[in-house]
Amino acid sequence: MEDGSSRDTSVPDDAEQPSEDAEVNIAQEIFSQQEDPIFANKSLLEISHVPSFDRIVGRDNEIRKLSEELRGAVQGYSPENVIVYGKTGTGKSLVSKYVSSQAVANAHDDVRIGYEYLDCSTDNTETQAASTLARAFNDPEETGLDIPERGLSTAAYYKRLWQVLEQRYDVVLIILDEADLMADDNLLMKLSRAGESGNTDCRIGVIAISNKIEWAEDLNERVKSSLQPKELSFHPYDAQQLEEILQHRRDAFKPDVLDDGVIPLCAAYAASDFGDARKAIDVLRHAGNVAYERDADTVTEQHVKDARTKAEKDRFKELVEGIPQQAKASLLALAILSLNSEQEEFPTQLVYRQYQNICDNIGQDVRSERRFRDILKELAFLGIVDNRKENLGRSGGITLLNRLVEEPEIVYEIIRDDARFETLTNHLSES
Template sequence: MLCEVLKLNDEDITDTTVPHTGLSTSKYYKLLWQILDAQFDSVIIILDEIDLMNDDSLLMKLSRAEEAGKIDCSIGIIAISNKIQYVDNTNERVKSSFQHKELFFKPYDANQLREIMHNRADAFQDDVLSDDVIPLSAAFAAQEHGDARKAIDILRHAGEVAYETGAEKVREEHVRQAQQHAEKDRFRELVNGAPTQAKAALLALTELSVNSDDDAFLTSRVYDQYEQICDHLDMDILSVRRFRDILKEQAFLGVLEIEKINKGSAGGIHLQNRLIEDPQVVRETILEDTRMQNWDDK
């Protein structure tokens, strides 16, 4: 099948110019419907990393446009997300109109990651990588996340560790050190810019995770731990409602997961919180903040 890629708005066809600023959202949507009708009988719209949207209003408008008489063009939507529970958290009306079908793509396995990294080995000088470096990097990445970019990060970090220590070759021990560095770097990117209150909330969940056999905790229990941390660090204690908002924000960033637990008519619905990253790595990263280090001295 021959596919032709067109820019969304061809002014020669639509006689429509879309300014970057100065229009209301409703006007932009009206122009979008006009452009799609003018150029397409049917169109597939691909939304990558859809979980980064603040709400599901865009999905609502796109999935209901034809039914609502806004457009004659048929619209199909491909929504891509790393979070398999994304659709579960959307509005019921969106689920009804979207009528989605889920396709799951497995993470890369070790063999696939090994092949990908072999194609990137030319970033190193010849004979610098020992034979076990790429297989071990691939194994680490496959066990944890199956993410090719993160696997390449491990390989890059291993090279940096070897260079900094003056080694002539990148070896297994450098990969193991790189794995630890990569975990901290990924989390550090998310946490370093977080407000102090968010760090205190994460530290509360971390302390529970480190000191318990459980890995998921009710919000009320995390809040109790958070109060202890704030008391010790002489920080203001936020309301339970604001604390819940902070946990939701961190879940949105992919630092933790929140799961609804239904305990029946008597127990009601509760939220359980679980760290996605290794709790020890999370703890070490948070305590790099000088304000939080006093907690380690308690």
């Protein structure tokens, strides 16, 4: 992402260096391993992979209902707005995309219709959302409009969005995935009122996806009344459906490498995890990786079991590696306290002092205590720490007790791997 000036010291063109040859050969060896004994087409197991639509399992009812709500769009009328609920991995996005694409495919000849999918966990502010939508619907060739990613005011982005819709579409469907992560309701408000406030003649149908059932209730009254959403809820997949979903992806593997019990076991695991299809696929993929790493000929149930814990560890490691430096220092403070004490829970004050030590030690800025509290809350939101409020009464007031969710050793190791924490004096602790 950045300038490459610091690394690449070995690039120069003197090819006769033996060490470099060796490296090339190692790399070649790995890259050119043509025969993968386990996988035939691994991309079928990627999370982003959308199965061909005739393979959607067990969601016929949902597809039917959603299609009915959107029926108007096909003829150029206003579709209903829909809020789709359901736990993660229950096919909400998949079905929404599928039905929208079908609406586009089956539209009457004289109806200009389009749909776009917006992930509100990425574009979580009104401005970003308006920007992304405007760019997604736009075609510079046709409209002559260029829409920059950033730099414009929110109002300016809306203005362009309306222009684009006006020029290019009679009806659009907008899928807002994870709509509950949106910072505020303004986007929904604007979209639902675009017509009546004369911004555009294009009719807009919103499909808002949320995994929190309470979300609609929290919605601003004004939004609710102008959106008038229909509600649709998705149930978790049962074990049998999960199994079927996995069977459809069997082609990812070479024939006969999957032991009979593997898919049912993955399905059973995922079914106990709230029927999350994504998890089922994850576990299956990881099982394949485990088998590969162990040079096995087939994927066994044991591989699935091992993969399950491995997958969780990987996820956790990635999560911790990805947090900002200040958060790492904070987390490390908590880990060190846990390592040096019988207790599991520590009041914020104590953790803060430890955090100050760490910052001093590695020469990092110390944040204010207020900010520190927010950092802890963010860590709690990510599920890395747990915090519990307790009132210690007259001598202590209210305090948060913080506890690591994972083993402190693991957390400690992961953070110490970060180069910026290398200089940290070993186990500086005792308070």
